[in-house]
Amino acid sequence: ILNVEQSPQSLHVQEGDSTNFTCSFPSSNFYALHWYRWETAKSPEALFVMTLNGDEKKKGRISATLNTKEGYSYLYIKGSQPEDSATYLCALPMNSGYSTLTFGKGTMLLVSP
Amino acid sequence: GAGVSQSPSNKVTEKGKDVELRCDPISGHTALYWYRQSLGQGLEFLIYFQGNSAPDKSGLPSDRFSAERTGGSVSTLTIQRTQQEDSAVYLCASSSGTGTIYGYTFGSGTRLTVV
Numbered sequence: 001i002l003n004v005e006q007s008p009q010s011l012h013v014q015e016g017d018s019t020n021f022t023c024s025f026p027s028s029n030f031y032a033l034h035w036y037r038w039e040t041a042k043s044p045e046a047l048f049v050m051t052l053n054g055d056e057k058k059k060g061r062i063s064a065t066l067n068t069k070e071g072y073s074y075l076y077i078k079g080s081q082p083e084d085s086a087t088y089l090c091a092l093p094m095n096s097g098y099s100t101l102t103f104g105k106g107t108m109l110l111v112s113p
Numbered sequence: 114g115a116g117v118s119q120s121p122s123n124k125v126t127e128k129g130k131d132v133e134l135r136c137d138p139i140s141g142h143t144a145l146y147w148y149r150q151s152l153g154q155g156l157e158f159l160i161y162f163q164g165n166s167a168p169d170k171s172g173l174p175s176d177r178f179s180a181e182r183t184g185g186s187v188s189t190l191t192i193q194r195t196q197q198e199d200s201a202v203y204l205c206a207s208s209s210g211t212g213t214i215y216g217y218t219f220g221s222g223t224r225l226t227v228v
Contacts, residue, residue: 031213043117043219044204051214089156093213100146100169101217105155 002026002094006104013080014112020076021107023090027071034101035064035075036089044089047075080111115139119205119220126195126227134190134223138207145188146208146217147180149201156204162188163211195227 005024013019023033032051038044048057053068061078077084087108091101118137126132138145147159158172162182170180177196182188192199202224206217 034216036216041221043221044217046216046218049214049216091156100158100161102158103148103156 002092002102004090004092004102004104006088006090006107008107009105010108010110012110012112015081017080017111018076018078019080019109020074021088021109023073023075023104025071025073025090025092027069029095030068030071031093031095033066033073034091035073036091037086038089038106039086047088075107077109080109082111082113085109085111117205117207117218117220119203119223121223122221123224124226126225128197128227129194131191131193132195132225134192134203134205134225136188136190136205136220138186138188138205139209139218140186142207142209142218143185144208144211144215145182146206147188147190148204148206150204151198151201159190159203192225195225197227200225200227 007022034049035047036044037047048064050066055066057064063076066073075088087106089103089106091103094100094102120135143164145162148156150156160167160180161169164185165182177193180190202222204219204222206219208215208217
């Protein structure tokens with residue numbers, strides 16, 4: 001069983017604030033890490049796939065970093081907007097053979113205008 | 114299709130009834146997954162299909178749950194004799210590959226409520 005922990009469980013910020021949250025995972029047998037965004041009443045949407053220690057990915061105001069040696073990834077949102085309100089999920093493959101992903105419980109972000 | 118389609122979007126059923134949930138993946142995606150999210154829980158893996166076969170069904174919670182996939186395309190998840198603990202959002206996803214870097218395209222889910 002792969003233990004994927006996300007913190008905080010929820011976060012409430014004001015429009016314009018920058019924020020970040022964490023995904024923690026066992027550092028042994030790392031293969032890849034996926035970030036998803038899940039807006040209410042919509043489908044989860046893929047944000048990033050990260051594979052190498054030190055990886056940094058960016059998509060607009062959202063960026064992510066990866067530290068495989070210590071077993072964590074940070075997701076940053078710069079200048080949060082109400083449309084960023086969503087649950088952010090991280091997920092890791094359970095093995096190297098196929099891509100069944102184990103998901104964390106997510107961080108629920110609410111951005112108030 | 115253009116995206117992953119799930120039906121119905123909402124289903125309310127009485128305890129003890131059988132339900133069928135349908136997933137139509139992206140055309141050409143050979144890998145198909147079912148997950149569910151119960152209230153307050155994370156996404157829980159149920160079953161994985163590669164083509165029409167299911168190499169990993171380790172997440173099915175009991176023998177009341179079954180799934181099939183036909184023609185390498187549409188999948189049906191069947192829950193027999195539904196219980197209240199089966200209430201959840203059931204998500205289907207498909208993927209163009211099966212390596213660790215292949216992400217999922219999700220459908221919008223079926224919200225199942227057992228009363």
